[in-house]
Amino acid sequence: MNKKLFAVGIAAIGIAISACSGGMAPAGVATGETYVLPALDADLQMIAVLPKDTIGEELPSEGLGQIKDEKWEALLGGFTQQHYSEQLAFPPGTKITIRNLSKSIPHTLDVVKVLAKPPAAFPKNPKLSIKPHGHGRLEAGYASGVINPGKSVTVLLAKKGIYEIGCAFHYGEGMHDVIVVNKYGRHGPQATPLPTSRPTTTPTSRSSYEP
Numbered sequence: 001m002n003k004k005l006f007a008v009g010i011a012a013i014g015i016a017i018s019a020c021s022g023g024m025a026p027a028g029v030a031t032g033e034t035y036v037l038p039a040l041d042a043d044l045q046m047i048a049v050l051p052k053d054t055i056g057e058e059l060p061s062e063g064l065g066q067i068k069d070e071k072w073e074a075l076l077g078g079f080t081q082q083h084y085s086e087q088l089a090f091p092p093g094t095k096i097t098i099r100n101l102s103k104s105i106p107h108t109l110d111v112v113k114v115l116a117k118p119p120a121a122f123p124k125n126p127k128l129s130i131k132p133h134g135h136g137r138l139e140a141g142y143a144s145g146v147i148n149p150g151k152s153v154t155v156l157l158a159k160k161g162i163y164e165i166g167c168a169f170h171y172g173e174g175m176h177d178v179i180v181v182n183k184y185g186r187h188g189p190q191a192t193p194l195p196t197s198r199p200t201t202t203p204t205s206r207s208s209y210e211p
């Protein structure tokens with residue numbers, strides 16, 4: 001079992017490295033067991049690629065960036081399956097790990113609402129719970145509870161659907177996204193990497209989708 005997991009991990013790294021060889025990866029990415037890219041600045045740590053069935057989250061301004069997603073007609077940010085913010089997608093029945101990629105800031109993953117189809121209109125000031133709700137199953141009302149820096153929680157994607165999600169602490173700073181739970185769902189295009197000198201508190205253009 002451990003051997004199998006190890007092999008999957010190595011395969012994932014191989015894919016990530018070959019996918020990055022087009023010029024996205026900074027020089028000096030190790031081909032061995034190292035998951036961490038060279039830091040872009042003193043206190044920023046970028047994960048090379050997330051393990052399968054993992055969502056990484058942090059503030060868009062911590063490094064994940066934001067993307068104006070055409071399919072959802074909305075600005076998505078703060079959550080990724082790869083390197084940078086993007087629409088997330090997994091098959092039903094997947095037990096995923098939500099990992100806080102931040103080195104210093106706690107985050108949550110809460111379901112904001114359940115959608116029937118695009119577009120994703122994010123409500124202005126939804127009430128998102130800091131306490132855990134939903135018994136580890138992603139559905140309306142689910143809340144992960146506080147996930148401290150570097151920590152993870154798991155959640156079962158029990159039901160097919162489209163879920164708007166957000167961080168209870170940083171929804172207003174652009175931490176909201178869409179998870180598609182569907183057999184054929186695929187993660188969306190990723191945000192563009194941020195410049196190395198970036199603000200840490202100023203939200204980027206989050207007004208573009210608001211009425």
Ligand SMILES: [Cu+2]
Pocket residue numbers: 058059106107108167168169170171175
């Ligand atoms: Cu947050």
